[in-house]
Amino acid sequence: MSANTNPMKNKNTAAFFAQAALAFGVSAVGLLVGILYLPLDAWQRSFLAMTGLFVITSSFTLAKVIRDAQxxxxxxxxxxxxxLERLLAEHDPYRANQL
Incomplete structure (x- = not known):
């Protein structure tokens, strides 16, 4: 292998990771507070909570599938x-054809 085929490096900084984790936490808490303070019946709150949980888990699944495909x-x-590099290294254009 050549020197330019390095494994993929993580390009995310610690600050970006912290910002993403904080945004996730704030949005999840905001969803929970919003569901709790809406003037709804218990079954309606439960439905919204289950839907919110499903959205969060399916988002993680989608992100994993996209990452795995990449x-x-x-x-x-x-x-x-x-x-291709191996084929090019093995190919000798000056070699006489041997039958």
Whole structure:
């Protein structure tokens, strides 16, 4: 393999990670407070709470699926590049054809 085929590096800073975690926490608490203070019956609150929980869990699942697809395509691309480099390294244009 060549020197330019490095594994993918994490480009997120600690500040970005903290901001994302804080935004998630604030939005989840805001959803919970909003559900608690709406003038609704208990079954309506339960429905909204279950829907909010489903949105949160499905968002995590979607993010994981997208990440896995991205990592998979990156690995396939690096494998194809390594195969091409091996073929080019093995190819000798000055070698006499031997029958």
């Amino acid at each position: 990592e998979g395509s990156s690995v396939l691309s690096r494998l194809d590049e390594a195969r």
